[in-house]
Amino acid sequence: MKNNNLKGWLYLLPAILFLGIFMVYPLVDVLIYSAEEGYNFASQSYRGVGLYNFSYVLHDTYFLQALKNTFILVIITVPLSTGIALLISLALSSIKPLKELFQTVFFLPYVTNTLAVGLVFMVLFKKTAYSDGLINLLIQAFGGSSVDFIDGPYWAKMFVMCLYTIWVVMPFKILILTSALASVNQQYYNAAKVDGTSKFRIFTRITLPMISPMIFYLIITGFIGAFKAYSDEVALFGTDLNAAGMNTIVGYVYDMLYGDSGGYPSYASAAALILFVIVLTITVINLMIRNKQEVR
Numbered sequence: 477m478k479n480n481n482l483k484g485w486l487y488l489l490p491a492i493l494f495l496g497i498f499m500v501y502p503l504v505d506v507l508i509y510s511a512e513e514g515y516n517f518a519s520q521s522y523r524g525v526g527l528y529n530f531s532y533v534l535h536d537t538y539f540l541q542a543l544k545n546t547f548i549l550v551i552i553t554v555p556l557s558t559g560i561a562l563l564i565s566l567a568l569s570s571i572k573p574l575k576e577l578f579q580t581v582f583f584l585p586y587v588t589n590t591l592a593v594g595l596v597f598m599v600l601f602k603k604t605a606y607s608d609g610l611i612n613l614l615i616q617a618f619g620g621s622s623v624d625f626i627d628g629p630y631w632a633k634m635f636v637m638c639l640y641t642i643w644v645v646m647p648f649k650i651l652i653l654t655s656a657l658a659s660v661n662q663q664y665y666n667a668a669k670v671d672g673t674s675k676f677r678i679f680t681r682i683t684l685p686m687i688s689p690m691i692f693y694l695i696i697t698g699f700i701g702a703f704k705a706y707s708d709e710v711a712l713f714g715t716d717l718n719a720a721g722m723n724t725i726v727g728y729v730y731d732m733l734y735g736d737s738g739g740y741p742s743y744a745s746a747a748a749l750i751l752f753v754i755v756l757t758i759t760v761i762n763l764m765i766r767n768k769q770e771v772r
Contacts, residue, residue: 509745522742529746538718539747542728548634549641549705549724554698557642558691561649566679568650569657579654586647594711597640601625626713633713633722640708645701649694656690657683692766696759703755706730725751 509515510530514523533539568578585593600610603624607613612622625632664682673681684691706726709717717723718731725747732744 506745506748509741510749512742515740515742529742530750533743533746533750536743538723538731539725539728541718541721542723542725545634545637545722546703546705546724549638550699550702552638553641553645553702554695556638557646558649558694558698560642561646561653561694562691564646564650565653565657566683568654579650582650583647585643586651590644590707591711593644594640594708597636597643598626598712601636603627627720630721633720636712637709637722640712641702641705644708645698649698652690652694653687656687660686692762696762699758699762700755703751 511525511527512522513526513528564582568582571578601612602609603612603622603626608616608622609625611625616622623629623632625636660683664686665678668678668682704726705724709722709724709727713720713722717727723731729744729747729751732740732747
């Protein structure tokens with residue numbers, strides 16, 4: 477028995493070392509940095525230990541703007557992308573001819589570089605001295621006035637950012653939901669049809685409960701992914717997201733570390749821990765809601 481236990485620990489040792497070096501140690505390092513007040517990156521010294529870094533970050537206008545942008549992005553994109561992906565998955569599951577072709581087409585954005593997709597979106601929406609962009613041409617064709625979606629008003633930039641995020645994350649959700657729908661036992665549907673059950677009732681009483689674990693998984697991972705958004709915004713609005721007013725929490729952390737005003741790992745660590753607490757809280761709330769639903 478002891479030999480088996482020893483072999484088990486030896487098998488786990490590479491994973492334990494990997495997690496310790498790349499996850500546990502960085503987390504402890506971030507905790508230490510966040511508590512060091514007045515940390516000097518050049519001299520590797522600090523003047524004291526406390527909560528000043530958190531107070532500074534929570535009163536920083538750039539962080540508050542990033543917090544606002546991130547929450548708007550999460551609240552809009554996660555429900556919309558999941559709902560749209562569910563509708564598309566239902567449509568794909570109901571068709572027979574060219575089903576594989578349509579699945580491939582919807583999955584293509586997932587294997588495309590996000591920065592490349594962002595540049596395409598920027599070309600479509602950006603106004604230049606030579607063109608108003610394809611989207612503005614369509615708006616003008618229907619009698620509307622052109623809008624600068626990249627350098628214009630805040631609502632226009634937020635619209636593009638949300639649309640781009642939905643476009644990027646939706647293929648993965650379609651793949652997961654399509655697989656979940658295919659795994660539902662057809663006998664349930666056959667029995668419902670024999671009883672003359674309507675399609676809406678079949679969806680709400682059979683399909684939705686059977687694929688609810690996958691929907692819940694996509695919601696959780698969607699929240700986490702949206703809170704970590706950064707590269708998508710860079711692709712659309714450039715590296716100076718603070719000037720564009722479209723920074724995110726992760727972008728704020730990066731700027732504090734490596735940006736033009738960077739070199740402040742203590743502030744970056746405090747912001748990263750605040751993000752960690754937000755994501756953890758939302759995840760726990762979702763898990764509690766899920767557990768209550770399962771009990772019912």
